[in-house]
Amino acid sequence: MQINAHELNTRSQGKGPLFVWGHGLTGSMGSEDALGLFEWKKFPRDIRLLRYDARGHGESEASATPAGYHWAELGSDMTALAHKHARGSGYVLGGQSMGCATALYAALQCPEEVRGLVLVNPPTAWQTRAAQGAFYRKSAWVSGLLGGKLLAKVMSKDLSRLLPFWMLEARAEKVPGAFEGLSRMRRCTLFNLFRGAALTDLPAESALATLEVPTLILAWSDDPTHPLSTAETLAQLLPRAQLHIAHSNDEVLRWPALMREFVSQVSAKADA
Incomplete structure (x- = not known):
């Protein structure tokens, strides 16, 4: 689908009120399915679930500059996708990590249209963003030299930056599949992608604080790339937010049901 001058790979299931979802940095729909964290196949069929590969990820067209990967630009893609599929009605937005940031920017672009937000693993932001930006600048240089295949091998040796140790233990057999998309990414795409990530931050x-919509925030502990400080600050800032923190894989296993229930409830209330 042509969205803001980029061909984006999209996938939808179900019919009814729209829920648009974005994945994390260097991820894709395929990597999400490999990890099996969200159980998308169980999502209610009376909700239209729209997922997509963000620009430069999966099967979607890449941006030619780092600025094209600023979260505000990705938010514009999510908004445009929502407008194409919602057909004049409201919608719910959500995402994990980079997708979480994307959803927040998209919600600020059209707040009157958003029925709710699902924010999973909010990334580093504000005070913690500078150090992460330095890491991404280094990653841009390394990935420009190695390319996706070798970078995936390097990252697989230090998974502590990607998932909590208890998640790695519980899903050890599924984690390798999450690198399949990254291994196919080109050097120039990865360079621009990481440079763009270094340039960006969450909105002010x-x-x-002006987003007066129901919001579900899901976060886990023991993950420096997705610190609890961001999730807790968002829970304080967003007027209608509820925060759930997982400290074990068993608690993460409850997330899909929480997401399904939340999206169904806010969609039904908006239609009532």
């Missing part, structure tokens, strides 16, 4: 706290 004052702007986020």
